[in-house]
Amino acid sequence: MSVRTVGPRARVAYVGARLIDPASGLDTPGGLITEGEQIADFGPHITRTQLPPDIDVVDCAGHCLAPGLVDIRVQLREPGEEHKGTLASAGRAATAGGITTMVCLPNTDPVIDDVSVVEFVARRARLLGLTKVYPYGAVTRGLAGQELAEMGMLAEAGAVAFTDGVKAVANARILRQALNYASTFGLLIVEHPEEPTLAAGGDMNAGEMATRLGLAGIPAAAEVIMVERDIRLVELTGARLHFAHVSTAAAIAVIRAAKARGLPVSCDTAPPYFALNENAVGDYRTFAKLSPPLRAERDRLAVIEGLADGTIDAIASDHAPEDEDAKRLPFSQAAFGGIGLETLLSVSLELVHNGQLSMIELLKLITCKPGDLLDLPAGRLAKGAPADLTLFDPERGWQVRESALHSKSKNTPFDYRPVQGRVLLTIVDGRRVFSFDEQAPAVGAGG
C-alpha cells in the first residue's frame, strides 16, 4: 500500500474487508468504493472479481474497515504552546490512531473565544489535510468564568459546541445563563465536571494511595457535586448539557438517573478511566497525573458498566500534550494530562477483547455517537458521505512505547502497556493519510 494523492474523480476499491458500520449495525465481509472525496458504494456485493478494470484496488486482508474515529476531546496547544503540540503533530498522531475527525478544546493562547481564532484553527487544519478539526468555542470570555463569550457568532464561524475546557463553569449563575443562551441557538455546552474549590491543590485521587505518597487528594465527590448541581440547572433551563470525561461511580449513577428522568444530558469518558486506576501513579509517575485524576478500582468498574449500559455516550481520547519541562518535576508541581490519540482505539479494544462490549457497541462509542452528539458529518458509512475511513486489525499486538508515538509530547499514561489492535490505514476524504506498513518498524511493534 502506498500513499497516493487522488484525482477529483479517482476511484479506489477496498476489498476483502470485514466491513463495519456501527450506526446501522452492519458487520459483514465486503468492500467499499471511494470516488474522489466520497463513499461511492459499499457492501457485501463489492468484491475483487466484480470491479471495473481501471480502478485502484486495496486488499484489506480480512481486517476491519470502519468509519474513521471521531474524537470529541483533544487539546492541540496551537496556537500558543507549539513546543508541546501543534495541529500538524496532533494530525499525525490522530491519523496513526485511526481518527479522522477531532474536536479541539478552546484552551489555547489566544483562547478560542473569538471568531478569528476559530477561523485560524479551521484554516490551518484544512491546509494540513490530515484529520479534520472542529473547534469548541469558549463558554466564557478568556475561560475566566465571568462573562459569556460570543457563542452565536462563534457557532456561525464554525465552533461546534461550547466549553471552558479543563475548567468547570464554577459560577452557577453564569452556567445558568450560558445554558439558557446556548439553547436559544440550539448549541451544546460541555462541562468539565469538577467542583474547583474541592479539587484545588489536589494532585491525585483522595484515598489510601494519596495518603501513602503524601500527596494532596482530590475527593471523588468533587465530580458528582458538580454533576448534581449542573443537572439541576439543566432542569431549570431545559437546555442540553454534556459532561466530559466522567470518572466516578457516583457521577455515573447520577447521570444514569437523570437520563431515566428524560433530562437532555449526555457524557463521555476517556480510556485511562476504564483501563487504569489510581495505582498507576505508583512511585510518583507524573504521566499518570491526569485531570480528573485516575480513580479507585470500583470507579473504573463503574465506568465500564456505564459504557456497557449506555449511560456513557462516547469515548474521547482526552489528548493533553505536556512536554518534559512540565512533567519531569516533583508530582505536585507537574502538569495534569496525558496524550491519547494514538492509543484511543487500541486501549478501547480491550473492552471488546475482555468481553465487556461487542465490536459494534465499542465502535459506536468512538464513531457515530460522538459524531451525532456534536452534529458532525462524520462517523458512519453512507453513499455520498465523506470517505473518512479506518482499516484496523483488532488482533494485532504491540506495546505502547512513548518513543514510537507520533505526538510531539510523549506523556502517555499507557507507556509499556501491551495492547491488541493496530490501525493499518487511515483515509480522509478519500486520501490515504496514514499507512502502518509504510512506517519505519516501530520499537516494540509486534505482529
Add this chain to the structure above:
Amino acid sequence: MQYRHRHLLGIEGLTPPEIILLLDQSERFVEQNRRADKKQALLNGRTIIILFFESSTRTRTSFELAGKRLGADVITMSIATSSVRKGETLIDTAMTLNAMHPDVLVVRHPASGAVKLLSEKVNCAVINGGDGSHEHPTQALLDALTIRRRMGRLSGLKVAICGDILHSRVARSNIHLLTTMGAQVRVVAPRTLLPSAVERLGVEVYHDMAQGLAGCDIVMMLRLQTERMQGNFVPSIREYFHFFGLTYEKLAEASDEALIMHPGPMNRGVEIDSVVADDYGRSVIREQVEMGVAVRMACLEILTRNLPRSDTPNL
C-alpha cells in the same frame, strides 16, 4: 544482615531486620558521640552533599555533624533562595551535583516524591531528609532508637501520634516503622488533620485525646505546621490547644511511665504545654536530638558500604 538498597528514601518497604540493622548500628555511635574524641575515619575520602530546598536547622546540623564525625567531607547547600529560583529545575540541580561525584546526597524538599525523582538521576546514594508530606525516615529511626533505649523494645508498645497527621512526613515514617516493628499505633487528631483512609496504614484512629492516650506507652506530639496551612484546618490556636494540646491533665490518661516525644521545633502552647515539654522525667525531646546524630551516622555509614570502593571510578 545487609541493607540491600542503594538509597534511604523512606521507611515503607523496609523489613524488620533492615530496621534493626540500622538501629543496632546507630547504638554503636551513641557512645562515640559522648566521648571527647568524637571522630572516626570510616568515611575518609567520601564527599557528602547536604541539599536542602527547605529551611531547617536541626536536621541539617545533625547530618553535618554525622558526616564530619565519620571523617567525610561535608558540604551544605540551602537552595530555597538560590538557583532554583532562577529557573533551574530539580533535575538540573541533581545533574550538576552528580557531576561533582558526591558519595552521598542528603536531600530535603517541600514536594512529596521529589527526593525519589532526584535519586533516579544520580549515581550516588541518596538519603531522604524529608520530602513534602511523604517520609522523613531518619526521624522515624531516631524516634525508634530513643524508644528502644528507654523501653527496651518496640514490639507491643502502644504509641499515640497526635496532631497534624495530614501534613506530617514524620507521622507517616513513624507509622510505617512502628507498625512494621509490631507496635500498636494510634493517631489522634481532628478529622481535618487526618488524611483519607489513614486507617489503611494499620493504625487506630481517635479524635479525642483522652481516649487516644488511654494506656499509651509513648505520646508523640507533632508540630502544627502552620506554614503548610492553606485552608481552615483548625479554627484557632486556642481551640486547638484546648482539645489537642498536650497537658498534664490529658497525659494522665496515658500509662504512668509514658514518654513524651516531639520531633521539634516545638510550638509551646500550641500542641504542647511548656511545663510538659520541659518535664525531663517524662519528656525525651532532648534525647531524640542526641539520637539523631547517631542515627544519621549509621545511615551514612551503612549506605556507603554499598558504594563502589574509592579506587574504582564512581560512574
